[in-house]
Amino acid sequence: MFQFRTQVKALQTAILFILLISFSLRINAQEGKALFNAKCASCHAIDKQLVGPALRGVEDRWGGDKAMIHNWVHNSAAVIKSGYPRAVEVYSQFNKVQMTAFPELADKDIDAILAYVSAPPAANTTPGSAPSSAGAPADNKDDSSLLFGILTLILAVISLILLQVNSNLRKLSDDREGVHAPEPVPFYRNKAYIATGAIILFLLAGYFVFQGAQGLGRSQNYQPEQPIFYSHTVHAGVNQISCLYCHGGAQDSKHANIPSVNVCMNCHMGINEYAKGPKLYREDGSEVDGTAEIKKLYQYAGWDPTTRNYTGNGKPVEWIRIHNLPDHVYFNHSQHVKAGKQQCQTCHGEIQKMNEVYQFANLSMGWCVNCHRETKVQFADNKFYSIYEKFHEDIKNKKLDSVTVEKIGGTECQKCHY
Amino acid sequence: MKKLSIISLLLVTLMVAAVSCSDIKRKPGRVYMPDMAYSRAYETYSASPIFADGQTNREAVAGTVKRGELLPFHVAKDKTGDTSNYYASKLVKSPLGEMSEDDKKEAERLFLINCAICHGPKLDGNGPLWKDGDGPYPSKPAALVGDARYENMPEGQMFYSVTYGKNLMGSYASQLDRKQRWMVIAYIKSKQSKTVAAPAIATPTLKDSATAKATTK
Numbered sequence: 001m002f003q004f005r006t007q008v009k010a011l012q013t014a015i016l017f018i019l020l021i022s023f024s025l026r027i028n029a030q031e032g033k034a035l036f037n038a039k040c041a042s043c044h045a046i047d048k049q050l051v052g053p054a055l056r057g058v059e060d061r062w063g064g065d066k067a068m069i070h071n072w073v074h075n076s077a078a079v080i081k082s083g084y085p086r087a088v089e090v091y092s093q094f095n096k097v098q099m100t101a102f103p104e105l106a107d108k109d110i111d112a113i114l115a116y117v118s119a120p121p122a123a124n125t126t127p128g129s130a131p132s133s134a135g136a137p138a139d140n141k142d143d144s145s146l147l148f149g150i151l152t153l154i155l156a157v158i159s160l161i162l163l164q165v166n167s168n169l170r171k172l173s174d175d176r177e178g179v180h181a182p183e184p185v186p187f188y189r190n191k192a193y194i195a196t197g198a199i200i201l202f203l204l205a206g207y208f209v210f211q212g213a214q215g216l217g218r219s220q221n222y223q224p225e226q227p228i229f230y231s232h233t234v235h236a237g238v239n240q241i242s243c244l245y246c247h248g249g250a251q252d253s254k255h256a257n258i259p260s261v262n263v264c265m266n267c268h269m270g271i272n273e274y275a276k277g278p279k280l281y282r283e284d285g286s287e288v289d290g291t292a293e294i295k296k297l298y299q300y301a302g303w304d305p306t307t308r309n310y311t312g313n314g315k316p317v318e319w320i321r322i323h324n325l326p327d328h329v330y331f332n333h334s335q336h337v338k339a340g341k342q343q344c345q346t347c348h349g350e351i352q353k354m355n356e357v358y359q360f361a362n363l364s365m366g367w368c369v370n371c372h373r374e375t376k377v378q379f380a381d382n383k384f385y386s387i388y389e390k391f392h393e394d395i396k397n398k399k400l401d402s403v404t405v406e407k408i409g410g411t412e413c414q415k416c417h418y
Numbered sequence: 419m420k421k422l423s424i425i426s427l428l429l430v431t432l433m434v435a436a437v438s439c440s441d442i443k444r445k446p447g448r449v450y451m452p453d454m455a456y457s458r459a460y461e462t463y464s465a466s467p468i469f470a471d472g473q474t475n476r477e478a479v480a481g482t483v484k485r486g487e488l489l490p491f492h493v494a495k496d497k498t499g500d501t502s503n504y505y506a507s508k509l510v511k512s513p514l515g516e517m518s519e520d521d522k523k524e525a526e527r528l529f530l531i532n533c534a535i536c537h538g539p540k541l542d543g544n545g546p547l548w549k550d551g552d553g554p555y556p557s558k559p560a561a562l563v564g565d566a567r568y569e570n571m572p573e574g575q576m577f578y579s580v581t582y583g584k585n586l587m588g589s590y591a592s593q594l595d596r597k598q599r600w601m602v603i604a605y606i607k608s609k610q611s612k613t614v615a616a617p618a619i620a621t622p623t624l625k626d627s628a629t630a631k632a633t634t635k
Binding site for chain 2: 100221272
């Protein structure tokens, strides 16, 4: 009996002890996460090599020598100088970039970080379930034009049959009343029918010829396949990157520049896989492997993601230009973006929702001129238009409520053609 | 009979044409007069047979200074494994004086376009690309406000990092000219001095020692 009681007691303390240890470990790991994010995360990730190595399994790589890891974090330069083999190895492996010293981290803080980075990875939260809802291919939109076409056809056939029935009935009633009707002509010899058909055909042909002729030189909805599947939905929509981050030239010059590869690499030095965004589809419905597209970028940039160095074999991406104005038209982006304060979307459509960019506006002269007639110039707080003193005065005296682009010469021929 | 077959053939071809017409327009279409539509001169992004790299776009000659642009930054980029210039850049002072209100507004705009995407509109290192770890970026961007390391970083060293890149951050020299870079740094410094009294970010055990020790590196 007595022995049994001691056993129970021992068991209790053991359980308590285990609980305590696991609890303190968990606290350790939680604290470790906060510390990791504050101190380490700008250069290290747990499972991915960034500026510094991936930290999972770091204790094993250092042969479990915790004291040495503490020394390393406190002052890595001293450890390298002392010639500790692992320290020298890591130092030379990472292009001799020295790790920032963290003398302020106590040994138990470092242990907490180590506990956090060695904790098993959290179970993946149902991959693919969330992203798949957004961006599904748009093949399920019901094609109402086809339905209407079929309906029209059916109605036309019915009306033809009714017409035939009508004429037959009339013929019958005429026969009964003794009125002599002329021999009926079949409908394809009926002159009225032929004339109507000819006119309809003529109008239709005229319409298509006109449309085709007008469409020459305009390429609305032009949507070429680009060398890299670059999704504006992901960059400008989901990740909220400003248009001007990449196309900064739009505010400074005639051209909205196409970013050179180094601008892409500003972010893609770090982001080397497409894992968190919505699923992407090409216009033909095939799915896009985002990570493979980023690999293509590395090819162009001449970037070796394993050694994290440029190989020097880069070449520019040959993007296909979508918006082309004829050579005899002058257009200046900075005039519209900087002075006129127009949004990119006014002319380019909802770019932040386009996976593959297409030409939104038809870029015809009528479209330009119409916008210049309707758009009101932002006169207030805009130094660019300060020379129009009379207009400013008229606005101040309430003679005018607004000035359109046309009024300051926006529809003069030589503004765009010279 | 012959007529019927002709009509049915026409109908079939019409239907095939209608079905085969895709609404994805992969070709730009034709133009009336190609010599008026396409430039005879080389345009900015057109290919050029003259230069070895096949591009019309040229870099400015080394050492070119744009009109009205600030003079070049004389600290060169460190070679791999060397950090002497990075530390030497601490001594460089901003050539800009006190900024006007317009310049301050412009500096904020430039920061929001070019920097806030990672460092956050509030400069707390929590931009849309990081989003507390939910964004695509694999590492946490520097918290420019609230982290003693960056609060105490001299403006010259910041300029070095923005110009040549540091760690995972790339060079912004192609996106911001020298004056714009100094303006953005002045903006960051103005935000930092405002919040310098605020407590450091969530590092409960280190709050006291962090500010004192950070200057030692």
